[in-house]
Amino acid sequence: MNATKAPGGIKPKHQRLVLLVIALVALIGAGLLAAYALSNQASYFYVPNDLVKNPPEQGRAIRLGGMVQKGSLKTRADGITIDFVVGDGKARVPVRYTxxxxxxxxxxxxxxxxxxxxxxxxxxxxxxxxxxENYVPRQMGDMTKAQAEAVVAETK
Structure with missing residues (x-):
């Protein structure tokens, strides 16, 4: 029994298999490329205590959440750069924003x-x-009432 061959000399069954493999390789390649691009854009969330205990490498994009400490907000001479301190009741991190x-x-x-x-x-x-004004980052949400009151008192 002879199977008919496509004009290129490949059986139709093998031709479909080759196309399937090419499509699968292209799909995997696109997925890996997308994953690589997203990993470079991801920014991790830290509270001050986590940032102090386990700092990320310098220059890595992250998010820092917490409470702006009372008395820490200072405006520089240029009028648009501010310095302040973010705290979570356990640690404080100085912040600069322009x-x-x-x-x-x-x-x-x-x-x-x-x-x-x-x-x-x-x-x-x-x-x-x-x-x-009652906002508390999700990572700080599991504090006891006494801990939360201490953080609030610290910011007043």
Missing amino acids: GITPDLFVEGSGVVAEGRMEGQTFVADNLLAKHD
Whole structure:
């Protein structure tokens, strides 16, 4: 029994198999490329205590969440660069941000800063302020009431 061959000399069954393998390799390649691109864009979330205990490598994009400490907000001479301290009740991290701050960004409020560590200072590229004064980052949500009150008292 002779199977008919396609014009290229390959049996249709083998031709479909070759096309399937090529499509599968292309799909896997696209998936790996997408995963690589996303891994470079991912930013991890840290609270100050985690950042102090296990700092990321210098220059890696991360998010820092916590409370802006009372009395820590200072504006530099250029008028658009601010320095402040973010705390979580266990540790504090100095932050520098250049740009226009959100309207709701004030001392004692919750903030998520996106940026990177440079030395001992977190340099923020973007600030996200929560509209509710009772905001607590998810990682701090498992605190006891006494711990939460201590953090709030510390920011006043």
